[in-house]
Amino acid sequence: MPSVLWVLFDGGGDRPKNGVTPFFAALKPVIDKLTSLGSCGIMDPISPGVRPGSDTSHLALFGYDPYKYYTGRGAFEALGAGLELRPGDVAFRTNLATVDARGIVVDRRAGRYVALEEAREVESLMADIGEEVERKFGVSVVYKSTVEHRGVLVLRGAVSHKVSDTDPHATGEAVRRAQPLDASSEAKLTADVVNYITEAFAERSKGLEANKRRASRGEPLINAVLLRGAGYMPEIEPLRKRYNVRGAAIAGVALIRGVAKAVGMDLYSAEGLGGTKFDKFEEAAKLAVELLKRYDLVFLHVKGTDSASHDGDFRGKVDVIERLDAALRPYEAILEENYVVVTSDHATPILVREHTGEPVPIMLYGPDVVRDDVGKFSELTCWRGALGRIRGLDVMPTIASYLGLSEKFGE
Amino acid sequence: MPSVLWVLFDGGGDRPKNGVTPFFAALKPVIDKLTSLGSCGIMDPISPGVRPGSDTSHLALFGYDPYKYYTGRGAFEALGAGLELRPGDVAFRTNLATVDARGIVVDRRAGRYVALEEAREVESLMADIGEEVERKFGVSVVYKSTVEHRGVLVLRGAVSHKVSDTDPHATGEAVRRAQPLDASSEAKLTADVVNYITEAFAERSKGLEANKRRASRGEPLINAVLLRGAGYMPEIEPLRKRYNVRGAAIAGVALIRGVAKAVGMDLYSAEGLGGTKFDKFEEAAKLAVELLKRYDLVFLHVKGTDSASHDGDFRGKVDVIERLDAALRPYEAILEENYVVVTSDHATPILVREHTGEPVPIMLYGPDVVRDDVGKFSELTCWRGALGRIRGLDVMPTIASYLGLSEKFGE
Numbered sequence: 001m002p003s004v005l006w007v008l009f010d011g012g013g014d015r016p017k018n019g020v021t022p023f024f025a026a027l028k029p030v031i032d033k034l035t036s037l038g039s040c041g042i043m044d045p046i047s048p049g050v051r052p053g054s055d056t057s058h059l060a061l062f063g064y065d066p067y068k069y070y071t072g073r074g075a076f077e078a079l080g081a082g083l084e085l086r087p088g089d090v091a092f093r094t095n096l097a098t099v100d101a102r103g104i105v106v107d108r109r110a111g112r113y114v115a116l117e118e119a120r121e122v123e124s125l126m127a128d129i130g131e132e133v134e135r136k137f138g139v140s141v142v143y144k145s146t147v148e149h150r151g152v153l154v155l156r157g158a159v160s161h162k163v164s165d166t167d168p169h170a171t172g173e174a175v176r177r178a179q180p181l182d183a184s185s186e187a188k189l190t191a192d193v194v195n196y197i198t199e200a201f202a203e204r205s206k207g208l209e210a211n212k213r214r215a216s217r218g219e220p221l222i223n224a225v226l227l228r229g230a231g232y233m234p235e236i237e238p239l240r241k242r243y244n245v246r247g248a249a250i251a252g253v254a255l256i257r258g259v260a261k262a263v264g265m266d267l268y269s270a271e272g273l274g275g276t277k278f279d280k281f282e283e284a285a286k287l288a289v290e291l292l293k294r295y296d297l298v299f300l301h302v303k304g305t306d307s308a309s310h311d312g313d314f315r316g317k318v319d320v321i322e323r324l325d326a327a328l329r330p331y332e333a334i335l336e337e338n339y340v341v342v343t344s345d346h347a348t349p350i351l352v353r354e355h356t357g358e359p360v361p362i363m364l365y366g367p368d369v370v371r372d373d374v375g376k377f378s379e380l381t382c383w384r385g386a387l388g389r390i391r392g393l394d395v396m397p398t399i400a401s402y403l404g405l406s407e408k409f410g411e
Numbered sequence: 412m413p414s415v416l417w418v419l420f421d422g423g424g425d426r427p428k429n430g431v432t433p434f435f436a437a438l439k440p441v442i443d444k445l446t447s448l449g450s451c452g453i454m455d456p457i458s459p460g461v462r463p464g465s466d467t468s469h470l471a472l473f474g475y476d477p478y479k480y481y482t483g484r485g486a487f488e489a490l491g492a493g494l495e496l497r498p499g500d501v502a503f504r505t506n507l508a509t510v511d512a513r514g515i516v517v518d519r520r521a522g523r524y525v526a527l528e529e530a531r532e533v534e535s536l537m538a539d540i541g542e543e544v545e546r547k548f549g550v551s552v553v554y555k556s557t558v559e560h561r562g563v564l565v566l567r568g569a570v571s572h573k574v575s576d577t578d579p580h581a582t583g584e585a586v587r588r589a590q591p592l593d594a595s596s597e598a599k600l601t602a603d604v605v606n607y608i609t610e611a612f613a614e615r616s617k618g619l620e621a622n623k624r625r626a627s628r629g630e631p632l633i634n635a636v637l638l639r640g641a642g643y644m645p646e647i648e649p650l651r652k653r654y655n656v657r658g659a660a661i662a663g664v665a666l667i668r669g670v671a672k673a674v675g676m677d678l679y680s681a682e683g684l685g686g687t688k689f690d691k692f693e694e695a696a697k698l699a700v701e702l703l704k705r706y707d708l709v710f711l712h713v714k715g716t717d718s719a720s721h722d723g724d725f726r727g728k729v730d731v732i733e734r735l736d737a738a739l740r741p742y743e744a745i746l747e748e749n750y751v752v753v754t755s756d757h758a759t760p761i762l763v764r765e766h767t768g769e770p771v772p773i774m775l776y777g778p779d780v781v782r783d784d785v786g787k788f789s790e791l792t793c794w795r796g797a798l799g800r801i802r803g804l805d806v807m808p809t810i811a812s813y814l815g816l817s818e819k820f821g822e
Contacts, residue, residue, distance in 0.1 A: 053821025
């Protein structure tokens with residue numbers, strides 16, 4: 001039975017610059033041969049013009065409407081930080097901040113630069129506070145620093161996302177008390193827990209080594225934690241159940257691993273596959289081909305195209321595409337016996353350096369797929385193809401149908 | 412920063428006649444050059460096969476789902492008559508009619524022909540009745556004649572659209588009493604107001620000069636006003652807020668001006684731009700190009716194509732397109748530095764003389780837009796283009812994304 005290898009170039013889509021795009025410029029004989037044998041089209045990851053994040057886009061591509069399943073940034077930020085979330089868990093985005101003696105926020109970012117050892121010390125303090133919360137409220141707490149002053153806080157227990165922010169979102173204002181936003185006992189408990197954590201942190205952060213050092217240098221203290229954007233982990237019916245597809249994801253980026261895990265894919269890592277434009281793909285390609293034997297769908301996530309785009313690095317983006325293609329070369333014959341999907345989760349044009357809302361090219365190869373006359377995978381060519389213009393949500397049902405795995409709707 | 416000029420040919424879409432359409436036949440070097448440099452496609456203003464009105468279509472094109480925002484004809488008819496409507500205002504379509512001594516409708520159109528001075532006299536009577544209503548019920552009333560026996564009536568205050576028609580929709584039946592259609596005090600008040608107006612009009616129309624004249628000639632009297640189609644003005648989040656786009660509309664037609672105003676665009680007029688197939692576009696084009704400096708989006712509405720279509724005038728339709736193109740010619744270089752969208756709000760085929768439901772051609776030009784191989788803007792060519800087949804609701808998000816103004820959905 002054939003399986004599907006799905007290669008996703010994160011932020012791979014682009015706009016023409018001097019008449020070409022990185023996909024068009026890249027020398028990628030394997031992908032282009034499969035393209036010449038398969039069907040092409042363009043895809044709106046969410047819907048035409050909508051600028052997707054990588055989280056909302058991957059949800060859509062895996063077959064889950066992000067307008068239904070994207071339940072607040074907190075949860076997906078926590079997934080992105082590599083935390084495991086279960087349905088019902090409530091997650092917040094957090095800032096380490098500086099307040100004055102009266103509790104007024106003077107710096108929402110505690111000077112912005114937070115060193116790794118400072119972040120570790122804060123995590124350790126939060127772990128202590130979390131143990132108290134567990135004993136006192138029966139709610140478990142996980143806090144993780146992400147970048148600089150930012151982090152995520154996850155609550156698990158009889159909690160609710162219906163609580164207000166403690167972050168005043170402006171300096172010169174006091175840290176707010178969290179308020180329940182509905183009448184449920186869960187919202188009340190969550191507000192109590194949040195306020196307990198906020199107060200405990202305010203009190204006990206005084207003893208942080210980081211603050212002794214910061215005080216001696218006249219730097220902003222880390223003496224408050226601000227919470228915002230409460231979100232909850234939605235109940236997601238796994239891919240296996242929803243599409244009858246056993247999926248594996250090979251990815252180096254925590255957010256993508258988080259989303260893939262949330263939809264029930266098994267996670268794999270490969271040497272060389274991190275999240276930069278310097279990634280190497282030999283091990284990832286080898287692993288992907290091996291996994292084709294055991295899974296219906298193998299999703300290979302390539303972050304480097306997005307990283308190069310945010311840097312405005314055209315040549316770097318081309319190189320990522322060419323390196324991935326070269327890594328697939330030894331397996332060309334095997335790929336031709338299976339299905340292959342190549343696409344992107346959104347455009348990140350080199351000249352814009354941010355996600356944009358135009359459609360991205362998509363290619364579907366398979367032994368029994370209609371062959372159109374597109375011979376090159378790119379924004380400049382795929383629109384002529386046999387797939388027409390589809391949406392991210394259309395991909396998984398299409399894959400499941402070609403694999404012969406999906407249920408018939410009706411008789 | 413580039414802006415967008417959006418040229419909309421009302422009813423511009425057509426069906427092939429002897430193998431050509433007006434867009435195909437028209438000599439329009441500016442539009443066709445931009446077409447050759449940009450992306451083309453076809454667009455269903457609402458959805459495939461749906462025959463749009465100009466109001467519902469413009470709502471969709473401005474990014475507002477007409478199934479959600481088109482709240483009864485009354486409101487949009489009143490907008491079309493150039494009345495200013497606020498959210499919550501309730502509007503009715505009205506007929507001036509003739510009833511016999513027992514109040515039975517004998518002519519729903521009072522002979523159909525209503526002279527301008529008769530209409531003005533009726534407006535004046537309605538203004539008097541409106542003053543009484545304001546004093547008595549605290550509801551303000553605006554009545555405006557539109558065409559022949561038709562008009563619109565707008566109520567502002569603690570009113571509701573949940574009231575039944577007074578129009579029996581047939582001759583030989585009595586004028587109906589308006590009934591509240593729910594238990595709200597607003598519906599009750601509205602029914603009371605409507606019945607008061609109906610009765611006051613029946614009584615006081617006896618004194619109209621128009622009726623003295625009509626009686627002397629044996630013509631049907633204007634002695635009843637029939638209300639139908641209560642609609643309310645929806646709460647519409649302005650374009651500026653919804654898409655972060657500052658929009659200006661140049662239009663001569665009241666209905667289009669009304670819809671543009673309802674979505675928060677600034678309105679402009681240009682000499683020569685009325686609503687006929689004889690309109691001249693030099694001033695409109697000049698103004699549009701000036702406004703590009705101050706607005707993100709400049710919408711230029713060309714009614715003449717629709718007017719010619721309703722007349723079945725192929726050559727007249729071609730002429731409108733050619734005159735518009737010629738008016739753009741001095742600004743070709745400026746346009747090439749901005750984005751340009753050319754499309755239509757619906758087809759009005761010359762051979763049908765009515766709005767029809769097939770898709771219309773659309774063209775998007777921009778310095779960083781994918782160039783496809785369509786070199787001519789028309790129904791016969793744009794379907795091959797890189798935009799594929801989109802919907803009216805897709806246009807605004809696409810524009811906002813290219814302008815770099817839209818919010819990202821997710822991280």
